[in-house]
Amino acid sequence: MYTPPGVGRPRARRRSTLLPLAAAATALVMAVTACGGDSGSEDGVVELRFSWWGADDRHSTMQQVIDVFEAENPDIRIVGDYTDWSSYWDRLATSTAANDAPDILMQEERYLREYGDRGALADLTEFSDVLDLSKIDPLVAESGDLDGQTFGAASGVNAYAILADPQAFEDAGVEMPDDETWTWDDYVEISAQISEATDGETVGTQSMSYNESGFQIFARQRGENLYAEDGSLGFSQETMAEWFSITEQLLENGGQPGAAESVEIEGGGPDQSVLSTNQGAMAHFWTNQLGGISESSGREIELLRYPGESEGERTGMYFKPAMFYSVAASSEHPEEAARFVDFMLNENAAAELILADLGLPANVDVRAHILNSLPEADARSAVFLSDIEGTIVDGNPPPPIGAGQVVEITKRVTDDLAFGNLTPEEAAEQFMSEVEAATGGA
Numbered sequence: 001m002y003t004p005p006g007v008g009r010p011r012a013r014r015r016s017t018l019l020p021l022a023a024a025a026t027a028l029v030m031a032v033t034a035c036g037g038d039s040g041s042e043d044g045v046v047e048l049r050f051s052w053w054g055a056d057d058r059h060s061t062m063q064q065v066i067d068v069f070e071a072e073n074p075d076i077r078i079v080g081d082y083t084d085w086s087s088y089w090d091r092l093a094t095s096t097a098a099n100d101a102p103d104i105l106m107q108e109e110r111y112l113r114e115y116g117d118r119g120a121l122a123d124l125t126e127f128s129d130v131l132d133l134s135k136i137d138p139l140v141a142e143s144g145d146l147d148g149q150t151f152g153a154a155s156g157v158n159a160y161a162i163l164a165d166p167q168a169f170e171d172a173g174v175e176m177p178d179d180e181t182w183t184w185d186d187y188v189e190i191s192a193q194i195s196e197a198t199d200g201e202t203v204g205t206q207s208m209s210y211n212e213s214g215f216q217i218f219a220r221q222r223g224e225n226l227y228a229e230d231g232s233l234g235f236s237q238e239t240m241a242e243w244f245s246i247t248e249q250l251l252e253n254g255g256q257p258g259a260a261e262s263v264e265i266e267g268g269g270p271d272q273s274v275l276s277t278n279q280g281a282m283a284h285f286w287t288n289q290l291g292g293i294s295e296s297s298g299r300e301i302e303l304l305r306y307p308g309e310s311e312g313e314r315t316g317m318y319f320k321p322a323m324f325y326s327v328a329a330s331s332e333h334p335e336e337a338a339r340f341v342d343f344m345l346n347e348n349a350a351a352e353l354i355l356a357d358l359g360l361p362a363n364v365d366v367r368a369h370i371l372n373s374l375p376e377a378d379a380r381s382a383v384f385l386s387d388i389e390g391t392i393v394d395g396n397p398p399p400p401i402g403a404g405q406v407v408e409i410t411k412r413v414t415d416d417l418a419f420g421n422l423t424p425e426e427a428a429e430q431f432m433s434e435v436e437a438a439t440g441g442a
Contacts, residue, residue, distance in 0.1 A: 015272045031051055044075065046333045046358055048340065051081040051102035053088035054214040066198020067349050069343050076336050086411040089404065095378070096120050096328075103331040107152045107324040110403040112144060114324070116151040117401060122327040123149040127300030127338035135363040143223035143395055144326075152324025153345055158286040159317055159385055160213045163293060166303040168281035172197040173383065175432075179304040182248060191255030204255040206274045206283035208261040209247045212406055214284050214306075216396070218243050225283040231400030231439060233432060240428035244417055247426055268413065271296050287384060288322065288359055291377035301377075303384040315391045322359025334397055360385060401440035409434045 044140065052062060059082050066078045081102050083091060095101050101120060115121050124131055124144075133150070135143070137157055143150030160180070169176050172194040177186055191204025208214050216226040218239070226235035250256040257265060257274070265272055270289055274280025275297035287294060287303060294301045309315045325339045325344055343351050349365045356378040361367040369381055399406075409431065417427040 009041075010223050042269070045077050046075060047077045047079060048104060048331070048333060048337055049079050049102040049315060050104040050340065051088070051092065052106040053083060053085045054357075055084075057355060058082075061353055061357060064121065065353050066343070068349050068353070069340060072338065072349075075341075076340065078340060080260050084228075085228075099330055100330040101330050103328055105326050105328060107144075107326045109143065109321060109324070110406070112152050112324060112326075112398050113146060113403075114401040116149070116398075120329055121151040121298045121335050122329045122331070122337075123151065124153055124338065124341070125150050127327075127335055130335055131338040131342045135346060135365055137319065137362050137364055137367075139389065139392060139395055140321045140362055141399065141434065143321045144324050146398055149384065150319070152326045153341060153363040154321035154323075154359075155325055155344070156288075156322040156356065156362050157385065158288050158322050158359045159215045159318045159319055159388065160217060160284065160306070161287055161317070161384070162282055162306060163275055163285050163290060163300050164282045164304050165278075165280070165297065165299055166302055167299055168194065168202050168278070172202060172281065174281075176302075177307075179306065179307075179309075181310050182307050183311050184307045188246060188249050188253070188255060191250055192253040195254045200254065201279075202255055203274055203280040204282065205250065206265060206276075206280055207247060207256050207414065207418070208284045210266050210411055211242065211284060212410045213286075215240065215243050217306050217316035217318070218308070220318065220393075221306075221308050221314065222316075225314040225396065227399050227403075229397045233395075233436065237432060240431060241424045244424035244427045247417060249412070251418060253310030259415065259420075262418055263415060269387040275301055275390075286320070287381040288356055288378070290381050291356075291375055296345045296379045303381065309391065312351045317388055318391070318395055319385070320391055320396075321358075321362070345347055356381065402437040405438040406435055409438065 007417050050066070052058070059080070062082070063080060065078060070076065070078060071272060083127055092101070096115070108113065124133065126172055134155055136154060140154040140157055144238050164176065166176060174190060174193050179189060180432050194202060194204040208237040212226060219225055222239055222260065224236065224239055228234035246291050247256070251258065256262065265274065270276060270285065270293055271281050273293060275293050278297055278299070290301060290303060306317055309317060312413065325341045327334055327341060347368055349368045351361050351370045352373065355370060355374055361370065371379065374382060413422070413427050413431045415436070416422045417424065422430060
């Protein structure tokens with residue numbers, strides 16, 4: 001049910017400082033190859049399993065990081081256990097149920113409460129002798145906390161934003177918006193203008209309703225939230241209906257692709273977005289996706305603040321922990337596992353290899369160290385995050401158990417709305433009903 005604004009403990013009130021680019025030192029990439037060996041302790045080496053998800057380039061980078069760690073910590077051997085995103089959660093659920101969870105694992109905010117509540121994750125504060133959490137950006141420092149325990153340490157920070165193609169705006173003869181003042185009405189109008197000016201060859205924007213993160217910003221602008229501290233729904237049906245009505249307007253005025261085309265675009269992922277294919281002017285993505293989409297498009301895509309940041313009760317944008325590092329409660333060597341997490345969080349040598357792949361480093365000092373070494377798009381993302389951080393009010397509580405199902409619920413309801421099977425009011429009602437059933441958040 002809807003929880004009134006202000007209920008629950010405030011989160012991350014402190015402001016962090018994203019140090020200016022000029023303060024960052026020149027990166028020195030280290031890649032030291034360590035010797036392998038059989039598992040076991042006959043050689044006095046503790047073997048730990050580290051599990052993550054991602055594409056091939058991430059797997060390669062992580063192995064380089066492991067090599068550096070092993071060279072500096074010869075008493076620990078790290079075995080990589082990795083897969084793609086969808087397979088990761090099935091594998092983790094199976095291994096955890098069999099009491100065979102990896103010693104160190106990546107977590108995502110939608111699943112953190114589920115694994116934390118079932119006792120599968122260790123409280124990281126128990127390893128303060130070997131794991132320093134003091135340098136984590138205050139805006140995400142508490143994001144891995146549940147009921148007074150810390151089950152995850154943020155690897156890095158992202159923000160959900162509008163990615164825009166200046167060339168598409170120019171070709172349509174439409175001015176880029178002032179993202180410090182533009183409203184949701186402006187967003188709808190600008191999208192329609194671009195589509196109309198190009199006879200539909202360039203669409204104004206990609207459908208925004210497929211990702212609940214956009215709605216979370218919209219709700220926060222109204223003093224609400226997607227979830228409350230206790231895991232219940234933190235928004236009103238009226239606010240959700242208003243959100244879906246924007247998509248309905250864009251469908252009616254041609255500002256976004258039609259229902260069938262939107263399904264196809266969404267299924268293709270970022271590489272098939274209207275920006276990547278030069279078929280649109282705007283889309284909604286995370287800041288760490290700027291580089292990939294810019295590369296796919298062959299253009300210099302820009303980041304814009306969300307519409308409505310200056311017209312609501314408060315700003316809605318927030319820093320999201322890109323992902324978390326966690327230690328399994330079942331690990332036979334939790335302190336050694338915590339040492340590896342400390343290395344990932346706090347060592348420049350690790351950041352020099354990972355750069356912004358796991359979000360801009362959560363450790364603010366490490367972040368400053370690698371800024372001058374970032375690829376051009378990631379450097380612009382860093383500047384963008386620096387520009388908006390002073391406007392961010394707070395962070396978000398960890399989502400409830402079952403939040404992973406909300407991804408598919410959101411897509412299904414969005415499609416039903418786009419194909420005319422639901423009104424915005426009906427879509428809001430169905431979304432809330434299904435999410436409450438999935439999360440127990442009534």
